[in-house]
Amino acid sequence: MRIRVVNPNTTASMTRSIGVAATAVAGPGTVVEAVNPTMGPASIESHYEEALxxxxxxxxIALGExxxxxxxxxxxxxxPGLDAARELAAGPVIGIAEAGFHAAAMLGRRFGVVTTLAxxxxxxxELAERYGFAPLVTEIRACEVAVLELDDPASGARALVIxxxxxxxxxxxxxxxxxxAGMADFCAEVSRAIGAPVVDGVAAATVLAESLVRLGLATGKHGEYATPPTKAMSGLLAGFERRPVAGATVGAGA
Amino acid sequence: MRIRVVNPNTTASMTRSIGVAATAVAGPGTVVEAVNPTMGPASIESHYEEALxxxxxxxxIALGExxxxxxxxxxxxxxPGLDAARELAAGPVIGIAEAGFHAAAMLGRRFGVVTTLAxxxxxxxELAERYGFAPLVTEIRACEVAVLELDDPASGARALVIxxxxxxxxxxxxxxxxxxAGMADFCAEVSRAIGAPVVDGVAAATVLAESLVRLGLATGKHGEYATPPTKAMSGLLAGFERRPVAGATVGAGA
Amino acid sequence: MRIRVVNPNTTASMTRSIGVAATAVAGPGTVVEAVNPTMGPASIESHYEEALxxxxxxxxIALGExxxxxxxxxxxxxxPGLDAARELAAGPVIGIAEAGFHAAAMLGRRFGVVTTLAxxxxxxxELAERYGFAPLVTEIRACEVAVLELDDPASGARALVIxxxxxxxxxxxxxxxxxxAGMADFCAEVSRAIGAPVVDGVAAATVLAESLVRLGLATGKHGEYATPPTKAMSGLLAGFERRPVAGATVGAGA
Amino acid sequence: MRIRVVNPNTTASMTRSIGVAATAVAGPGTVVEAVNPTMGPASIESHYEEALxxxxxxxxIALGExxxxxxxxxxxxxxPGLDAARELAAGPVIGIAEAGFHAAAMLGRRFGVVTTLAxxxxxxxELAERYGFAPLVTEIRACEVAVLELDDPASGARALVIxxxxxxxxxxxxxxxxxxAGMADFCAEVSRAIGAPVVDGVAAATVLAESLVRLGLATGKHGEYATPPTKAMSGLLAGFERRPVAGATVGAGA
Amino acid sequence: MRIRVVNPNTTASMTRSIGVAATAVAGPGTVVEAVNPTMGPASIESHYEEALxxxxxxxxIALGExxxxxxxxxxxxxxPGLDAARELAAGPVIGIAEAGFHAAAMLGRRFGVVTTLAxxxxxxxELAERYGFAPLVTEIRACEVAVLELDDPASGARALVIxxxxxxxxxxxxxxxxxxAGMADFCAEVSRAIGAPVVDGVAAATVLAESLVRLGLATGKHGEYATPPTKAMSGLLAGFERRPVAGATVGAGA
Amino acid sequence: MRIRVVNPNTTASMTRSIGVAATAVAGPGTVVEAVNPTMGPASIESHYEEALxxxxxxxxIALGExxxxxxxxxxxxxxPGLDAARELAAGPVIGIAEAGFHAAAMLGRRFGVVTTLAxxxxxxxELAERYGFAPLVTEIRACEVAVLELDDPASGARALVIxxxxxxxxxxxxxxxxxxAGMADFCAEVSRAIGAPVVDGVAAATVLAESLVRLGLATGKHGEYATPPTKAMSGLLAGFERRPVAGATVGAGA
Incomplete structure (x- = not known):
């Protein structure tokens, strides 16, 4: 089984860390491929960056297909882009917020979230509401450390997250x-420190994606998530009508 | 007052129709500018197209700023892109689903929606839920006519929408x-035919945007919608870090 | 276009302030008429007063028709009386809580409310729930100044509201x-003081009412909000069966 | 124990029927007094009539106090007027929709409602939502018989309600x-006909009001439902500032 | 009328207190019988104990039938076991959380809960959600006194509950x-101390059960709550297929 | 890794089928043990049977520990008993409704359920509401075949389920x-017949339980799900205070 973990930002070092976290929990016989795009933002901390x-x-996703x-x-x-990715892919696509929420929901009655910037x-x-988990979420707190500073010891991120x-x-x-995703390698340490279950979405999404493949399940394709029609695309995105862009290469973190 | 109505697809004829609908309801002294992007899909009927x-x-939006x-x-x-657009713009940004829901909510207890493809x-x-209107929505029905066929008499779209x-x-x-947005010019005819209020989101968004400007109100900028930080952008989107892309021109429908 | 702003209490000075606030935002060509009833309470701070x-x-409303x-x-x-007013009027009727919520909802993800007495x-x-906005409301706080003391400098109301x-x-x-409604003239000052958007419901309702008229929209009249049947009324309200009461005059604030 | 059942319309024959239904279920030692106002509409089938x-x-209520x-x-x-009545009364006040919903909620998982006009x-x-019962309500159906025709055999109301x-x-x-309330005397017959529990709100409210008195419970008076302040009332309602109006007499159905 | 109040734990002293509280509010002519099981836990403070x-x-319940x-x-x-009890019993079955919530909901807009262990x-x-009252509940607080220590003066329970x-x-x-249920005898004292309505679920359930009987209402039996089929039961619970167990005797608190 | 799949009814043939379904999806190195209790009902189709x-x-669960x-x-x-089981077990416990809902939620926007008896x-x-999935559930339909008749070809269950x-x-x-759980072996056939994803909760729960173990996650034990205190148990359940019952043996399907 091959699972491709896509870091949607272009920071290769982060892609590598994500790959390590995903590989660590994948089952025997599962190949984890961590990649990132060749275009877009270095990190995602705003709606603008997420959109780009x-x-x-x-x-x-298209290359993966x-x-x-x-x-x-x-x-x-x-x-980001989860619904669109589900339209493109034949197999399951799992977001790490989605996966983290699903895993945490099975560990008790309610859970909270600790994120980067407020x-x-x-x-x-919004995602908790979309997936149904809003009534189970106690609160969402921010440690106010930026994504790309999480692994800088000077940021004190680990202590703040704990x-x-x-x-x-x-x-x-x-x-x-x-x-x-940049907190993936904190997970075990934080859990030990607080004496309670702590869920890393990258690891959770990896095993949930594996689980769905093992169950023979994939996105329902007879309605909202049917493959989109081929349609003219203009300008910078002209190549995207053919999905995937010819000549595109898998990103640096692969 | 200048209101820029952005048709997010690249079909100039549709941009023109949208401009007509918006101009028809704008107040005296308000200039409506209908534009469309130079990149992206010819119409939007899937999550994939919406994302692109x-x-x-x-x-x-950046050009407008x-x-x-x-x-x-x-x-x-x-x-599409409403949250990101709110981060970029100093003034208000209104989506036509949002506007249509707001206007309809003030006309009684509950409303329904008629859209293109199921x-x-x-x-x-999802949008109704996000804006709070889900409990007021009775149903969302589809006429199963594609966006670019709405103004083709052969599609029978008007009769189906009625x-x-x-x-x-x-x-x-x-x-x-x-x-x-492609149904904007059906609105008065449909309302006459059914004897009940029918809301076109383009017109509604235009007057609501005007209203907020008149009230001196704009997106709150001290939290989630603060201007995003300047950040490295790679590949095809490299220019987007500088917002707007140098040399970009306002789309054909302007 | 004529918009009648009804202050439901009988305090003429408040009606005048409300008229000023509404007129300030109305478009060119729109006539704002601020009125108040000839019967009922001097201010509204309880369910009892609201009902009366x-x-x-x-x-x-009947006189306006x-x-x-x-x-x-x-x-x-x-x-107060919004549903009943919608039954009587041919055109749109907007409440100021309703309008304030609608305007604030378009300025970000969530909003709060500051009111008079707890x-x-x-x-x-209850109104936030009714209109669908409850999930968007962060909190509703009271400054504990009574309505008719808001414009008394001795009350310190402005500082408390800020x-x-x-x-x-x-x-x-x-x-x-x-x-x-008695806070209408605080709005700009409060917004400057806190550096965030502040919505006055009177102004918001005025431009939203204008907007609906400009869109050619009014309350749906084929169901719940159809004109009520003429029906026998007894006692003090005997005249109300004929809507409006013969000889009634527009209130002092007009 | 004295329980006053107020029919808010002025139709004395309906007040008498309501009194019969309430008396039939009241406990030994409880005196039921059915009354109606001396002012207002002959029946309530619109928001306008409800308000009046x-x-x-x-x-x-004031006379009762x-x-x-x-x-x-x-x-x-x-x-109608339930919140305001709770402000005026020292003891409990129960609405018949409220009571009907409470009783039905204890008879299984979900219930439906059959009412007069759509x-x-x-x-x-709206009331089901306010009291919390909306998720328990399967549907609300109308038999399209007006309130004052319910007891006219020519209306066929009983068969339609069944x-x-x-x-x-x-x-x-x-x-x-x-x-x-006009269906109170149908209740037993309808229940027999359909072989399932049928709740009449008048009877339910009577026993629930008794129950609260027996428990020594009444509306909480330290916040929203505190007695309203004495306040100037103008015009036709001038007498209402003194609660109750001097010289008012208990209605014909008493 | 006979109402059987079942204390689901096996502590006879608590059964007696519960019987006193129920009897105190029952109407004339109503016989209250307080009983407890002959099997199961001495008190209920966990899901495990509740299940057993x-x-x-x-x-x-079967013996009562x-x-x-x-x-x-x-x-x-x-x-505990409320849905199952409703399947077995021909008459109404009321839980004390259910009853407490219903009574409190009729005393204002919102209520809170004070319980034993967090x-x-x-x-x-979960129960508030199930019955529909979750939006009316402000908070649920714990005094951290165990059930069987509530009536031990050394626990300081009364002061903590107040x-x-x-x-x-x-x-x-x-x-x-x-x-x-172990707080039943605190109720009047707590209410006096805080000057607000305080609801004891045991008393509330007793009068609500009486109310439903007086109304001629019982659980709807045509669907989910129909009598369960006779079915083979194995092992320790072998006797339960015949409902009730032969030779079982009413518990010590009866 | 050892996963124990507990069929809560006492029908050994069903336990064997469940074991086959779970084993089929378990990863290499995972041992699946299917067991059933020695006490209780032959199948579960009512609240009464579920409770027993x-x-x-x-x-x-106690034996498993x-x-x-x-x-x-x-x-x-x-x-049944999921919350109590989580108190007893150190590792994760997953219900098959819970697991089926989680898996289906990751396959699109909304899902429906097909069950046995209405x-x-x-x-x-109620479970969909508890886990947060109620807004994602389109409907829950029944095929009206009893659990123990599902595998009887004469029941026509497969065709009805399809x-x-x-x-x-x-x-x-x-x-x-x-x-x-008795539909576990229909799953692949039904999915082929309808051309859409069909989720069997037994298989889904097995891979989700494996996933949580692989992630090092288990029920949070610092609050509601802490191990219950040892407490006196009376009568038939006397042995349960010591968890597990001495001399109990793993059920026939193991």
Missing amino acids: AVPGLLEQ QDGVDAYVVACFGD RTTGRAH EECRAVIAGGADAVVLGC | AVPGLLEQ QDGVDAYVVACFGD RTTGRAH EECRAVIAGGADAVVLGC | AVPGLLEQ QDGVDAYVVACFGD RTTGRAH EECRAVIAGGADAVVLGC | AVPGLLEQ QDGVDAYVVACFGD RTTGRAH EECRAVIAGGADAVVLGC | AVPGLLEQ QDGVDAYVVACFGD RTTGRAH EECRAVIAGGADAVVLGC | AVPGLLEQ QDGVDAYVVACFGD RTTGRAH EECRAVIAGGADAVVLGC
């Missing part, structure tokens, strides 16, 4: 979801 | 919202 | 709605 | 609530 | 529900 | 969940 990350993400990939993970906590919490609330996760548990949650 | 329409839409535009309308019923109804339900709108009213709604 | 304000309000008014604003934040917050929550609005923004809202 | 019924209803009444029933399915169903839905109640049960409800 | 209390509770009981109260705030609050939230109830009212609730 | 199945289910089981599946679509649909709706699943897809769902 999507074409490159979709290019990666050419390559016979079995399932995809969209490794940004805003789950400006991203609106999107996280502090916010502890507050989530004190507030009545049974589990915590980490709200950024 | 957004960069071109955002380019138009250079030009001192007072407010924007996003003239596609999926309200595959787009999921997105319409039929579906009549069904919405029979089902208990006080008003109907037309679910596509 | 409604007959006089409805009398004003005789006079060919195009649209109405109900200028009390409890939106005892009125239950009604405000303080509560600041707390609303600090709590995560993108905008604030002022929860009393 | 409220002053007379509140006058009856002078007379030492222990609890009140508001015997119209729109629960134009009143919007209000019934037919609609049967449809409610077939649709998955465990019980049915009759949506008009 | 249910067979014994159902045995008591043999004895011609008219209605039942399930006297534990988790409302670990039980999840279940209380403190938590006061906090509920300060938080905006109109009334408080006591979240444990 | 729980003690035997909990005994199996002695045996070092890593995770559990509760293989009945009512998810009397069980109330519980299924027909109901087709109706679910026609109604707008992207996927269907089969609402009974």
